Amino acid sequence: MKTDFGTMLKLTSKEVRQLIRSGQYTSHTAGLGKGKLQANLAIMPEEYALDFMRFCQRNSKPCPLVGVTDTGDPNMGTLGHDIDIRTDVPSYFLYEEGRLSGVGEDITEIWREDFVAFALGCSFTFEHALISAGIPLWHIENDTTVPMFRSNIETVPAGPFSGPMVVSMRAIDERILPQVLEICRGFPLAHGAPVHWGHPKKIGIADISRPDWGDPYPIEDGQVPVFWACGVTPQVAIERAKLPICITHKPGHMLITEVADTAEIPIVA
Amino acid sequence: MKTDFGTMLKLTSKEVRQLIRSGQYTSHTAGLGKGKLQANLAIMPEEYALDFMRFCQRNSKPCPLVGVTDTGDPNMGTLGHDIDIRTDVPSYFLYEEGRLSGVGEDITEIWREDFVAFALGCSFTFEHALISAGIPLWHIENDTTVPMFRSNIETVPAGPFSGPMVVSMRAIDERILPQVLEICRGFPLAHGAPVHWGHPKKIGIADISRPDWGDPYPIEDGQVPVFWACGVTPQVAIERAKLPICITHKPGHMLITEVADTAEIPIVA
Structure with missing residues (x-):
């Protein structure tokens, strides 16, 4: 049962x-x-x-x-x-x-x-910390999967393991971005601070509305797209x-x- | 030359x-x-x-x-x-x-x-951060080696590697202890927050004036002995x-x- x-x-x-x-x-x-x-x-x-x-x-x-x-x-x-x-x-x-x-x-x-x-x-660890700090996350409130993208940031290879860094994206109000960076940096065992924010094309993401995995995530006025290193990266490395x-x-x-x-x-x- | x-x-x-x-x-x-x-x-x-x-x-x-x-x-x-x-x-x-x-x-x-x-x-990393925050360290001011002790805290073994955790000690003013803990926790790649403070005997240190390595470190009125995990630990594990x-x-x-x-x-x- x-x-x-x-x-x-x-x-x-x-x-x-x-x-x-x-x-x-x-x-x-x-x-x-x-x-x-x-x-x-x-x-x-x-x-x-x-x-x-x-x-x-x-x-x-x-x-x-x-x-x-x-x-x-x-x-x-x-x-x-x-x-x-x-x-x-x-x-x-x-x-x-x-x-x-x-x-x-x-x-x-x-x-x-x-x-x-x-x-x-x-x-999950840093998302829990952000929510506890009163920072809403749209994908959790709407029960969708966070969007994930193959970036143009290369991992440092080791033996047979290599490949692009996969990143997840969440839209964050620009005013609280410093607070988000600070909170996430406190969780080095949960991807730490974001790897990029603001300019998807700079990290090789052509169309922010079409993630490689997961669901699209709306970006409202006053919000910036923020990208975290993602745990799908080792899965891609393992496949390769x-x-x-x-x-x-x-x-x-x-x-x-x-x-x-x-x-x-x-x-x- | x-x-x-x-x-x-x-x-x-x-x-x-x-x-x-x-x-x-x-x-x-x-x-x-x-x-x-x-x-x-x-x-x-x-x-x-x-x-x-x-x-x-x-x-x-x-x-x-x-x-x-x-x-x-x-x-x-x-x-x-x-x-x-x-x-x-x-x-x-x-x-x-x-x-x-x-x-x-x-x-x-x-x-x-x-x-x-x-x-x-x-x-060196967290010592540098403490000094930058205006927290004096006696052993640096007096050019001595920090005292190190074999503690009764056991490491988690792996294959042939095991043994006691070695700890280093610095005396810290009780009033600034919370600040010291907070600063050091921000350096997880430099031993992070102290593992113990206050009671040497609780971690198996019988005589604080007789370190296993390094030099004695005076503890003044209003100061507490603070213990950090120490990089001599892997050396002891390697020897064992x-x-x-x-x-x-x-x-x-x-x-x-x-x-x-x-x-x-x-x-x-």
Whole structure:
């Protein structure tokens, strides 16, 4: 039996994770497990793990590393004492040779002894902080997906990993832009300060009304388009690297951790 | 011919690095290359690099990773376009099987194709920020080395790397403690906020007047002892891991990068 979203909103992070683990909740995690860090996920053979960590270190705005497992160990102990990476994400994408080859809700059957799992910080953290500071976000109020674009900003390559930085866009009132920059800079593990604002063409975006992923986002008078480094960047890098096998979360279907989303470091107490 | 410290203080980071590279300066780097990020260094065979990166990720306060080379490549391109890790540190320590076996000023002869070099953020960055904010630091005014202690705080292990967190201590006026915490939290790549203040015994320090490394630091009336995670932590972990070979900087003799020490991310423009 599936659990509906309204019920899920009232639950603790631990309760949400248990329903996800048992297959009773398989949808997106926006707004769930209030106050806890949510993370993007990437799982790959150990053979590629050192280069992927180098890629994350060199591109820490799009790829802020918040956790990494021991090789073959499905527990992400630094992010929660009971996290099993094979079952605790609502929906997974399987990639083979860089192509999406499957979607599933449990990867226990395909977990391997040479797998390493990486958790990467996500935008939910700074969005939560902006809303808490009284800064409205149109896409959340209107239940749409934030628009994402391939930019002309190149990532710093590492081994097989490279490619364009993907950016997400939110329209912000010009008057509060300094406050937004200041708040976001305080979350280096959630993409940090925006990478650009004001001039989409300067970062290679020809038409702001046609995102590569997600939904359009209106820009009102007095607002500027603001661009943040986006967690889709490592997914594009992983696709381009054409790894024989790689597993990620399905976008929006994140790992909910036990770490406070305002924590200075991503280590569970 | 060696260059004296007074002359060094007036030079740019690039000029300092060139004198270090040519062997004309081999002493400590405190105060040099003003405004540029300085870094601790650890070099080891690739075989241990993934575990060491995991150790840094899991212990980001003592081990804030700011750069990592490709395997066998002595250039640390993300921290400066001309950095050669084999020559650009004033003095190196060589460890074999966990024991200090040599000291040198150039490691070109022992560099190997399987080496990976790591740069880790250091306390100079937040000390510089505190002094800029008008907060005096006794050890700098008196030209002593900050006291460092083995604490009873355990690091999160990764592969062969484990051990106690080493902490550094500075006495701070109680009234400005909140300001100090706030400033330091803004430098996550330079140990971030202190890990403890007030009660040395609670973190396993029996006698504050007898540091394990460095010099004693007086605590005046109205001051509290404040403890920061320290970059000696990874050195202790490396010694305990008994790697067949590992090279670090000689304490205080850091890598001077081309990245601003207030930069949000450690990537040279």
